[in-house]
Amino acid sequence: MGLLRKAGGLLLIAGAALAGNWTGDNLRAATTGESGQDLSLVHTTPEGATVLGLNVTLTNFVPALILGLLAGRPRMLYAFVSGAVISALVGDRYERPVALWLRRTSGGGLPAPAQY
Numbered sequence: 001m002g003l004l005r006k007a008g009g010l011l012l013i014a015g016a017a018l019a020g021n022w023t024g025d026n027l028r029a030a031t032t033g034e035s036g037q038d039l040s041l042v043h044t045t046p047e048g049a050t051v052l053g054l055n056v057t058l059t060n061f062v063p064a065l066i067l068g069l070l071a072g073r074p075r076m077l078y079a080f081v082s083g084a085v086i087s088a089l090v091g092d093r094y095e096r097p098v099a100l101w102l103r104r105t106s107g108g109g110l111p112a113p114a115q116y
Contacts, residue, residue: 009075016076017064020083024060028088059094060087 028034044050064086068079 010069013068013075013079014065017061017068017079017083020064020080020085021060021087023080024084024087024089025091027084028091034091060090 060083064079064083067082068075071078071082
């Protein structure tokens with residue numbers, strides 16, 4: 001039961017970090033006028049194909065998850081607040097250049113996301 005409880009706790013902390021990222025991204029989008037991150041599970045490619053997947057800004061999610069895990073209790077609150085603050089201040093500023101670089105070096109093998 002200890003392993004199941006730890007896995008459930010990790011999922012709750014990850015969910016709180018994701019919710020914080022979404023909240024911070026919406027706050028940044030409302031104040032700056034930039035487009036917000038879409039967290040829907042169903043996406044439509046420019047070619048019209050339906051794709052299932054969660055679009056997460058990893059440069060915001062991973063630090064929030066790590067801060068939530070390393071902080072004391074309440075871990076979910078720390079994960080949520082750190083995710084919101086990181087997303088509100090940073091956004092996807094670091095992932096856009098990496099995605100463009102990956103597309104250039106792969107020779108066009110990766111489809112271009114609609115938001116870039």
